[in-house]
Amino acid sequence: MPEPGHTTGATTDDPAADPASGAQLTSLSTRAARQLATTTKSEPQMQGISSRWLIRMLPWLDIKGGTYRVNRRLHLRVGRGRVAFEHNGADDIRVVPETLTELPPLHGYSDTGVLAELASRFRPREVRPGEVLCEAGQPITDTYLVVHGRLTRYAEGLYGEEGVVGVLTDGDQVGDEAVGQAEPRWTTSVRADTAGVLLALPWQSLRELTAREASLAAHLAAYAERQKLPANRRGEADIPMQAGHTGEPTLSSGFVDYELRPREYELSLTQTVLKVHSRVSDLYNDPMDQTQQQLRLTIEAIRERQEWELVNNREFGLLHNTDYGQRISTYSGPPTPDDLDDLLAMRRKTRLFIAHPKAIAAFFRQCNKRGLLPGSADVGGHQVPAWRGVPIFPCGKIPVSAQHTSSIIALRTGEDDQGVVGLHATGIPEEYQPGLNVRFMGVNQAAVISYLVTAYYSMAILVPDAVGILENVQLGRVE
Incomplete structure (x- = not known):
């Protein structure tokens, strides 16, 4: 029997508090906390951390008011979609x-x-x-x-x-x-x-x-x-003009018309509540701050989810928002140099490819079959594979279908080049990183401290040809 006034809980050293015993913990136990508090040790490692090249390569715009409007010229030619x-x-x-x-x-x-x-x-x-x-x-x-x-x-x-x-x-x-x-x-x-x-x-x-x-x-x-109605090759309303004339003919006149209902992108978010027991944060902080380590790994997980959303989100993700006129299929299944050349030919100033690592391996197999050696590009001191001088970055967030197919995405980036831009809000209250804040939520009656961790972000495609997708990329085909 415990003495009067003595309490036991999920954060004590009682064997019943061990996760293996089935007790439900709401914060890090003292037994786990000691793994960082004794002997010479490493920081907590996390296998789920990836290179996150898409987040790193996107130019990020600071959005005030939480909404970004993309104004475009009036488009007369309706694009194609896909039926179900x-x-x-x-x-x-x-x-x-x-x-x-x-x-x-x-x-x-x-x-x-x-x-x-x-x-x-x-x-x-x-x-x-x-x-x-x-x-x-x-x-x-x-x-x-x-x-x-x-x-x-x-x-x-x-x-x-x-x-x-x-x-x-x-x-x-x-x-x-x-x-x-x-x-x-x-x-x-x-x-x-x-x-x-x-x-x-x-x-x-x-x-x-x-x-x-x-x-x-x-x-x-x-x-x-x-x-x-007259339109340019991109389907935008034509601007009347004439060239090569002589004398004093009456010049054409007109104006540039705009879309009356431009698309607006609202910032999305990823949130979680991080819980740390006060005893852990008070006693087991040498040589590593337990709260900071918990926060570091939580932020890594949030950034991983952020990149997944940039690729797969139905509202703003690349796979669901690329114009169907900018999608092509592979000729024969595996991604060949011819396929990537066609993908490059669809836009100006392609800055990067992103592809699942297995899709990159499938492309290299096709290069080997033809006796071709892909080049490389120096990106911030890192040597990455490249095709026609355009770097190819791995992105494990691009899905692989049940039929073992995937996609390769080509992007032009930057607001000045009418490309793809990342959206976030900086200067938010209690900001910890750009576009991410950590807010103290209080201490409950179990002495557990709670922190609200939030990342705000989105993505905008300024014009349709800023993104192209090579679809039906067959993986694992060995010839």
Whole structure:
């Protein structure tokens, strides 16, 4: 029996307080604290710490007010998205009606009943490897959605050779560009590289539906009219001008129009409450401060989660916010030098690649197969692999799918170059690091001290071509 006035708890040396006994601790026990208080020892180590190159390489803007607005010129050409599908067996595959608005002609259309009717008119079609879906010059009679598989768009070159124009994979579309054309024809040929499943919509079926649904007909007509408006190659509203003239002609006039609803990025956050027992912080601080060591490792974990969010967050992460027009697929599965060259060709001033370490290894295997030696780049005294002078940084936060595929991301960074920028707020109360603060929350009746640790951050893509993604990167393929 304990003496009157004597208390026992989870932070005593009682064997019952040992974690192995099943007792639930709310702070570091004295037994664990002694591991830092006796003998010559190291600081606590943590396997979960990575190099966090993405956080280190991003230029960070100080955001006052917690919101960053990205103003852009008026964009007339609607970008492509990707549709989703429902699988109810091998022969019952349907497009999710609400995702049909990812098709440029249907962008912004809100009548769900009509969309459901339109979705029901798609019919499954299986394709075999090598099967030609359509040939350049033929009339467009169907539009296709790729449920599964890989198809290549190609055109005939100047001397009759075949030139690859692009690759279509799961969720892509082809044929919808015929909307608004009187006699649409295929501009490229399409061939299946693998076995696959498509959903096909005959144009005659679409005409029947538009004849019956006035709202759909009006929406498609408005889309066709927008396509006729002058725009630059990026789809922005054109600025009238003329060049090479002589004499005194009347000059063109106009203005630069802006998006009326620009995107705004609010700072996100990662938070946790760190608990330290007062006895531990009072008695076991030599030679290492227990609170500081606990805080150091907590901040490392928060920064790891921060980088994960920068890659995977649905609101601002790179994988979910990169324009679909800036996504390409590998030609054959593994990431080849040709694939990375195509990714580089999509933008100016690419500053860096980030890729899962296994994707980098897969790329090196393809270089070895071709007898190529990738270069290296000096980044802050570190030698990192590079391709065409652009450093390739490892990032384990890029996911690897169940099919053992991943992605490689290319970025242009900096506000001056209209690239990708990190967002944070500095000068916040009780700031411990830029954009991160530690606030004392008090001591509870169990003598446990609590600290609120918070990191504020986000990311903004200033223009769509600042980021590009090489998708369907196959890992582990050895030839």
